[in-house]
Amino acid sequence: MYSHLAEDRKNFKIVGKYYNKFLDDMLLGILAEDFVLIGSDTGVGKSEFAYSIAFENSIDKKVHLFALEADHNEPYYRKLYKLIAEEYYANPPYSKLDMSYRNYITNSIDVSEYEKKALVKMEEYYKLKVHYRGIKFDINDLILEINKIVKGDGCDLIVLDHIDYFDLNHAENENMQVAQIMNTLRQVNQTYKIPIIVISHMRKKGNKKQLIPTVDDFFGTSNKVKQVKTIITMARDFELTNIKAGEYGTLFQVPKLRVGGGEYFVGRTIYDRKKNSYHDNYELCTLKNYGETLELLERSKYPSWADQTLQTNLSLI
Numbered sequence: 001m002y003s004h005l006a007e008d009r010k011n012f013k014i015v016g017k018y019y020n021k022f023l024d025d026m027l028l029g030i031l032a033e034d035f036v037l038i039g040s041d042t043g044v045g046k047s048e049f050a051y052s053i054a055f056e057n058s059i060d061k062k063v064h065l066f067a068l069e070a071d072h073n074e075p076y077y078r079k080l081y082k083l084i085a086e087e088y089y090a091n092p093p094y095s096k097l098d099m100s101y102r103n104y105i106t107n108s109i110d111v112s113e114y115e116k117k118a119l120v121k122m123e124e125y126y127k128l129k130v131h132y133r134g135i136k137f138d139i140n141d142l143i144l145e146i147n148k149i150v151k152g153d154g155c156d157l158i159v160l161d162h163i164d165y166f167d168l169n170h171a172e173n174e175n176m177q178v179a180q181i182m183n184t185l186r187q188v189n190q191t192y193k194i195p196i197i198v199i200s201h202m203r204k205k206g207n208k209k210q211l212i213p214t215v216d217d218f219f220g221t222s223n224k225v226k227q228v229k230t231i232i233t234m235a236r237d238f239e240l241t242n243i244k245a246g247e248y249g250t251l252f253q254v255p256k257l258r259v260g261g262g263e264y265f266v267g268r269t270i271y272d273r274k275k276n277s278y279h280d281n282y283e284l285c286t287l288k289n290y291g292e293t294l295e296l297l298e299r300s301k302y303p304s305w306a307d308q309t310l311q312t313n314l315s316l317i
Helices: 004-009 021-027 046-057 074-089 101-105 112-125 139-151 174-192 221-225
Strands: 014-016 035-040 063-067 129-132 157-161 196-201 230-242 247-257 265-272 283-288 293-296
Touching: 021 247, 021 265, 035 046, 035 174, 046 063, 046 074, 046 157, 046 196, 063 074, 063 139, 074 101, 074 112, 139 174, 157 174, 174 196, 174 221, 230 265
Parallel strands: 035 196, 035 230, 063 129, 063 157, 157 196
Antiparallel strands: 230 247, 247 265, 265 283, 283 293
16 A cells, blocks of 8 residues: 555655755755745845856756846856856965956956856856846746746756746735745646745844744745745844955754754855855854844754764854
């Protein structure tokens, strides 16, 4: 009667990565049937994180990024800058050029020496297909594009940045339309076994002292969180942030994890804005006082999935 379960379990395969050390240690990666919701306040870096997931997985997979918030070619420019920065910082001593994405995109710095190599690498490795919003993008446009993808070359991963940029019919109930979008994505996820990662805005927190958003802080909460299997929330860690050095402390939590159960750990890491990437090192923390304070977890209490070679010296809390 249950003999098929062992065979069915083989479908739970890891097909991609988050390219974030904490999340990949904890979640092992992206499963074939994952439906993931990622949210944060404005300015924490959720779009940059979405682009990173899409690009890095596109090296050996068919990945489609719906960049509904982005200008045309913006995801490609951001990835190209990241490759330029990697080349620049790999060859010390560094010049006095102020390396930043804004200076790059406005031609305020001369990076031609590094751009040529970056373009070659980008052409060779990254096969990401990006879909833009255009004049409009509604549920019917989404269905049309997904049908083209499935009937075409196929797809291994869909990243949607972000769901709050869909055009809605103001004559109809907004929550019902959001529910329809989520249901459509869920059907695609289940029918074609394509993992889908959705980025979402957060509404203002009820408790302003709360360090990291909860599942209750998503716009259209019930219509989003009940459909997905995994929820990842992000927040700025101001104690780890050094603006002059271009280092921005970032907190990650997984408040919903259907496959494996919910976790209470918070991963604390640094985003390097000069290179547009996260550090590999992270610390594990827990939230105290109703989410208002962080407590650094003792190394002896680290779970088995945490990288035991980590140097937990980002800072003192």
